[in-house]
Amino acid sequence: MSLGSIFDIAGSGMTAQSLRLNTTASNIANAETASSSTEETYRARKPIFSSIQQAMLSPDQQGQAFGSEEGPGAGVRVEGVVESDAELQMRYEPNHPAANEDGYVFYPNVNVVEEMADMMSSSRSFQMNVDIMNTAKSMMQRILTLGQQ
Amino acid sequence: MAISFDNALGVHPQALLAREKRAEVLANNMANADTPGFKARDVDFRAMMERAQQDASGFGMSRTDDGHMDTSMGGADSELLYRTPHQPSVDGNTVDAQQEQSRFMRNAMDYQASFQFLDSKFSGLKKALTGQ
Helix, strand or coil: CHHHHHHHHHHHHHHHHHHHHHHHHHHHHCCCCCECCCCCCCCCEEEEEEECCHHHHCHHHCCCCCCCCCCCCCCEEEEEEEECCCCCEEEECCCCCCCCCCCEEEECCCCHHHHHHHHHHHHHHHHHHHHHHHHHHHHHHHHHCCCCC | CCCCHHHHHCCHHHHHHHHHHHHHHHHHHHHCCCCCCCCCEEECHHHHHHHHHHHHHCCCCCCCCCCCCCHHHHHHHHCEEECCCCCCCCCCCCCCHHHHHHHHHHHHHHHHHHHHHHHHHHHHHHHHHHCC
């Protein structure tokens, strides 16, 4: 049923957006986590989204539709979380406890302004998915009252 | 004279189902608002309704053998088209979240309208049956 799958679609959107919010929180929390080597330094993390096609959900229906394109799709999923390979910030702080022999410490490649913009974008998208779910709910409740008056 | 529900209810059940399908497609667009390379889609409502009416009128092709192609299924997906983006985006995504949201709301309102029509049909039938 179409209305039922809207809940799955909006739910997948909410999961994906909250994971994105999670990485943003982690990035901002670790924005000032210094370390003495490039390997140990925290790197900004980004989720990779991809859309789910309906054929993946119901393999028994594959090939049944002759010459048709893929269906309407069934939401979004997170392929994985990748670490940014942007350059780390190297600062000269000889008095820092984590400074290396030359007196340098490495700071993460987190761009806090970018993260804040990302945070707003993901919270808006989350809200939108909640709205969709609410609308689908009221549509469903309405259909249950069919023929009652 | 027997009451035929198909005749009595008219096109409204099909309209309601078509609205439901459109809601699903639009919800999927919005869930993928941040997916790189995702292409926004929408259904051709006119084609959908025309096919529903054709099916209802009995002029559609029927399958009497397993070897026959299922024309109705192919038709169901060919109504699913891609949206023309208003402005290009760097990641290849063509979803305009605000537009999709307004279309979704509009679709929900149209759904309510179709529902109201169907509901009135039922109450009309009820009145005829009880004779009051």
